[in-house]
Amino acid sequence: MTPDELKIVRRAYAKQITAAVRIIDDRVETAFAEVPREDFLGPGPWPIFRMRKAYVPTRAADPVYLYTDDIVGIIPERHINNGQPSLHAFLLSQAATRAGEHLVHVGAGAGYYSAIMANLAASSGKVTAIEFQPELAAQAKANLTPYRNVSVVQGDGSSVAFDSADVIYVNAGANRPADIWLDRLNDGGRLVLPLTTDLGFTSSNWSNMQPSRGSVPRDA
Structure with a gap:
């Protein structure tokens, strides 16, 4: 995926996660659209948290897999994660920064x-x-x-x-x-x-x- 295509994916992700928690906050949406999540999670494939404390790796190391409303393991063996984007979008909107x-x-x-x-x-x-x-x-x-x-x-x-x-x-x-x-x-x-x-x-x-x-x- 090209950088321009990834920008489109990131913008769609930002719109989806803010819509999921029913917030209308252009600044929060823009922040999520502009910050590359892959820059903070190391090389892929990445462990995605699923039910019962299990992690499932993404199918490939393509950053497109990070632009879903999912928790991603940072240190999965210790259950330290990059948390659910929609939850953080909601709370950051409520904080009215x-x-x-x-x-x-x-x-x-x-x-x-x-x-x-x-x-x-x-x-x-x-x-x-x-x-x-x-x-x-x-x-x-x-x-x-x-x-x-x-x-x-x-x-x-x-x-x-x-x-x-x-x-x-x-x-x-x-x-x-x-x-x-x-x-x-x-x-x-x-x-x-x-x-x-x-x-x-x-x-x-x-x-x-x-x-x-x-x-x-x-x-x-």
């Missing part, structure tokens, strides 16, 4: 959704991508090199320091907001995180997705 804002992405994984946020923040804004796993933080730093408004920090997202933020977007389970998230959130800022229990994720986590109280899996 504006150009010029500072976004903090806790649990950045390999950096795909950090790049989406960089597009939303625009050149006048910035993104701080925090990843606990050293190998993933290194991948994210390399993958995000073209995005000049993104800095990558390796560390514990519940305690590592960062500048005050307009949006804090968490991709790791928590049974309460970390103190630093509340302390560093600007007036009028938005906090999006998955509230979990001792039982982990349950159906209620998914059915009660809301900005400032929402649910995002450890699917970065």
Whole structure:
């Protein structure tokens, strides 16, 4: 598939995932259309998550297979994934990110959704991508090199320091907001995180997705 053909596929993917969650947000759609998912997932074929925690490889290493509303394994043996695009599109739309804002992405994984946020923040804004796993933080730093408004920090997202933020977007389970998230959130800022229990994720986590109280899996 040629680069021009892939751009058409990516645009169709962006329209499909935003339509799937019934959002009309041109900026979110444009961000998903412009950021190449394959740049963040390594060489194919890629492991696609299916039911019962099983992964099925794509038929070939053609990036076209990544432009579906599917979860893709980053480290599948540890169930660390690049999460479902429509879920992230919905939550990013609800966060109402504006150009010029500072976004903090806790649990950045390999950096795909950090790049989406960089597009939303625009050149006048910035993104701080925090990843606990050293190998993933290194991948994210390399993958995000073209995005000049993104800095990558390796560390514990519940305690590592960062500048005050307009949006804090968490991709790791928590049974309460970390103190630093509340302390560093600007007036009028938005906090999006998955509230979990001792039982982990349950159906209620998914059915009660809301900005400032929402649910995002450890699917970065």
